[in-house]
Amino acid sequence: MPDTTQAQTIEDKTWISIFLSHNEIDADGYTEMGKFNIPKDMGGGIAIDRYLSPSFDLNAGLYLGRVDNEFTAQxxxxxxxxxxTAEYKFANGYIVEEDAAIQPFLLGGLGYAWFEKGSVPNNSPAVSTVTIxxxxxxxxxxxxxxxxxxKSVYNxxxxxxxxGYDYDDQSHDDVLIHTIGLKFRLGKVEDSDKDGIRDSEDACPTVMGTIATNGCPDRDGDTVIDSEDRCPNQAGLVEFQGCPDTDADGLANYEDQCPNIAGSKEFNGCMDSDNDGVSDKADQCPNVAGTVATNGCPDSDGDKVRNAVDACPNTKGTMQNEGCPAVKxxxxxEVNLIFNNIYFATDKAQIHESSMESLDKLYTILxxxxxxxxHLxxxxxxxxxxxxxxxxxxxxxxAVKQYLVSKGIDSSRIETEGYGETKPIASNTSKDGKTRNRRVELTLSYN
Known part of the structure; x- marks a missing residue:
């Protein structure tokens, strides 16, 4: 059942009241108003209450009891x-909440009273009167x-x-009736889904729910109803539409690329340990600051080739040249011309005299x-x-290397390699072809 009971509402329109009463008369020459002589002035009754609106109910009551002069037996x-009577309810949602613990009201209307024939005084006749x-x-x-x-009702x-008397200036005898009792609903509270919440207050009257969610289902118990819960089977937070934020970094798991490690929104919930603007998840060098272009790895010369694979890490180059600059x-x-003018004597490693001028040009370039x-x-x-x-x-x-070194070029800048007869560029069946195949190819680079 709900934690709080409810006022009479449009859903439960009719109630029946059973009560005890205490009756006090204001008559000729004396008054009992406010004087409770319970053994002599008791009574009881029954009433029907009918809901009209949040502010008004209609009440029809029947009271049985006795009135007397408690000072004499006359x-x-x-x-x-x-x-x-019409009852104006203060618990109408405007003045007091409708489910208030105490629900006061005022009343007024029209009535009828009948008093039996009395043996004293003077065999007074039965009396009936309209009342207000x-x-x-x-x-x-x-x-x-x-x-x-x-309630207390002044009639x-x-x-x-x-x-039976008429000896003062008061032209009417009035009766004050105090009552206490119980009101019972006629009918039952409608609760279609049997979740303990009446249909009129149930946001999901046909689906069993919980009190915390106004009668709507909440499978994971996170107070976000299933119809609005983006993660209905995982307890989460209201601000994330019912989804969890496992690492408490302000991003729901469904949008957190690193849901178990507290990160930042900038990196979709992941960390950036080296503060290089690349999240650890995407950073190929997560512990060393790098650049976005090189996936978080260092790039000293800024050529977008990371240092680890950059043959010229301190000289800006191109990807095609492994991070080294291209030769102009x-x-x-000019090197191609030099290559075409380097000749050797037959069956010897001796450089032909005619090639010296070309080698000197190569020296000048280096x-x-x-x-x-x-590379030779x-x-x-x-x-x-x-x-x-x-x-x-x-x-x-x-032989070419030694010539250049003898001219002053550092030997560490020159690499040599031999291929024998495995890579001819002309036919070895002619003298000219053999001459062309006796060659040293030149490759300049910055790596």
């Missing part, structure tokens, strides 16, 4: 009192179906002979740009054995 009569009832009371809800009720009559086109052109390195690949024609030709090609490459 007056005592039984009475029947009926009235129909008005008063106040309060209800205390005990459950959805039962309320405690108490203004238009009859002065109720007590005019230098490449001397002018000390970042340039040279020696080749031979097909005469003699393969082993001999391989060694001869190596010796020819070294």
């Amino acid at each position: 007056f005592s009569k039984y009475m029947i009192n009926t009235n129909i 009832p008005f008063g106040a009371g309060f209800d205390i809800p005990l459950s959805d179906n039962v309320s405690f009720t108490a 203004r009559t238009f009859e002065d002979g109720i007590d 086109a005019e230098i490449e052109k 001397e002018d740009d000390k970042e340039l390195n040279l 690949a020696g080749h031979a024609d097909s005469r003699d054995t393969k082993e001999y030709n391989m060694q001869l090609s190596i010796d020819r490459a070294n």
Whole structure:
């Protein structure tokens, strides 16, 4: 059942009241108002309450009891009192909450009272009169179906002979009736889904839910109803539509790329340990600050080739040249001319005299740009054995290197390699072809 009981509402329109009463008369020459002589003035009754609106109920009551003069034995009569009153409820949602613990009201209306024939005084006749009832009371809800009720109703009559006397200036005898009793709902509370929450207060009246979610289902118990819960099977937070934030970094798990490690929104919930602007999840070098372009790895020369694979880590180059700069086109052109003018004597590693001028140009190129390195690949024609030709090609490459070193080029800048007769560029069946195959190829680079 809900934690709080409810006021009479449009859902439960009709209630029945059973009560005890205490009756006090204001008659000729005396008054009992406010004087409770319980053994002599008790009574009881029944009433029907009908809901009209949040502010008004209609009440029809029947009261049975006795009125008398408690000071003498000269007056005592039984009475029947009926009235129909409108009750203005303060617990209407405007003045007091409708489910308030105490629900006060005012009342007023029209009634009818009958008083029996009395033996004294003077065999007074039975009396009936129209009344104008008005008063106040309060209800205390005990459950959805039962309320405690108490009220005091002053019945203004238009009859002065109720007590059998008429010897003062008051032209009417009035009766004040105090009642206490219980009100019972007629019918039952509608609860279609049997979740203990009445349909009128149930946000999901056809689906069993919980009190915390106004009658709607909440499978994971996170107070976010299933129809609005983005993660209905995982307890989460209201601010994340019912989804969890396992690492408490302010991002729900469904949008957190690192849901178990507290990170930042900038990196979709992941950390950036080296503060290089690349999240650890995407950082190939998570413990060393790098650049976005190199996936978080260092790139000292800013050429977008990370240091680890950059053959020239301190010189800006290109990806195609493994991070080294490209050799200028005019230098490449000049080297090609030099290559075409390096010749060797037959069957020897001796450089032909006609090639010296070209080698001097090569020296000048290397001397002018000390970042340039040279790769020398020696080749031979097909005469003699393969082993001999391989060694001869190596010796020819070294001969060029030695010449350049003798001119002052650091030997560490020159790499040599021999291929023997394995890579001819012309046919070895002619003299010209053999001459062309006896060569040293030149490759300049910055790596």
